[in-house]
Amino acid sequence: MTNDEQPPGDAVSPEGGGTSDELSCEEAARNVFEYLDGELPPDRSEKVHRHVEMCRRCYPYFNFERAFLDYVHDRGMRPARSAELEERLNRLLKDLEDRER
Amino acid sequence: MSAKHREFESEALVHMDVLYGLALRFTGGDDAAAQDLVQDTLLKAYRAWDKFESGTNCRAWLTTILRNTFINDLRRRQARPAPVEYDEVAERSVYPQLHEEDAEGGFFDRIVDQEVIRAIEELPEDFRVPLVLADLEGIGYQEISELLEIPVGTVKSRLFRARRRLQQRLYRYAVEMGYIR
Ligand SMILES: [Zn+2]
Numbered sequence: 001m002t003n004d005e006q007p008p009g010d011a012v013s014p015e016g017g018g019t020s021d022e023l024s025c026e027e028a029a030r031n032v033f034e035y036l037d038g039e040l041p042p043d044r045s046e047k048v049h050r051h052v053e054m055c056r057r058c059y060p061y062f063n064f065e066r067a068f069l070d071y072v073h074d075r076g077m078r079p080a081r082s083a084e085l086e087e088r089l090n091r092l093l094k095d096l097e098d099r100e101r
Numbered sequence: 102m103s104a105k106h107r108e109f110e111s112e113a114l115v116h117m118d119v120l121y122g123l124a125l126r127f128t129g130g131d132d133a134a135a136q137d138l139v140q141d142t143l144l145k146a147y148r149a150w151d152k153f154e155s156g157t158n159c160r161a162w163l164t165t166i167l168r169n170t171f172i173n174d175l176r177r178r179q180a181r182p183a184p185v186e187y188d189e190v191a192e193r194s195v196y197p198q199l200h201e202e203d204a205e206g207g208f209f210d211r212i213v214d215q216e217v218i219r220a221i222e223e224l225p226e227d228f229r230v231p232l233v234l235a236d237l238e239g240i241g242y243q244e245i246s247e248l249l250e251i252p253v254g255t256v257k258s259r260l261f262r263a264r265r266r267l268q269q270r271l272y273r274y275a276v277e278m279g280y281i282r
Contacts, residue, residue, distance in 0.1 A: 064196050064199070068268060078214060
């Protein structure tokens, strides 16, 4: 069922799933984000986990996608600075305080 | 300066840069809209300040206000949403192109921060908002579904497409910059 020439990650749809006890690489790859997000039902998650731990194609692929998600989180949350905004907010707060006095 | 004012400054206003960063991601880099969003957020927080329990996580409280403010506004704007264009080609993982030279994803670390920020901010809104909620704020599918009033399946597929688009764009950027062959 597995094809060593083709790395996983080519699934174009997040849907899908199998009924047999062992997942194929394609089935595991289709669940990659739900798995990494912790959004799979426990039994399905366990199945994916078992496959990925033992599969030399999927293991690095899942690590790759995990690194990507960590990276988006770390960099995406970067704060931004605006002197204009700071000034605006200071003025606003001063007005509010004056009004409350 | 009043005690309330001082307290607000030291507990809430110190998070301005974090809020503004998040507001920029939400608004797709629209500076004026992001500034308004931060201002609305802090104004609401100031008015509700006696409800905030000192010593609890002020940053989380503020980001929740910001998120709800943005989403309420989004719902109003999207009363008649524009259809989303789907681009199948852009929805593959970049892993097949990369796995021989970089199996562990270290490739991403070579891309400068600003490019990632820009890539997130330039995603179409329908993809960008679920991605900001899930990947920046760490919110689960079910809660995103409720916030955006879309089915969980739609959350899943938009998130999937958002991530793929982001990857593809970062990959193209890395190739252009010569970070990868
Ligand atoms: Zn596999």
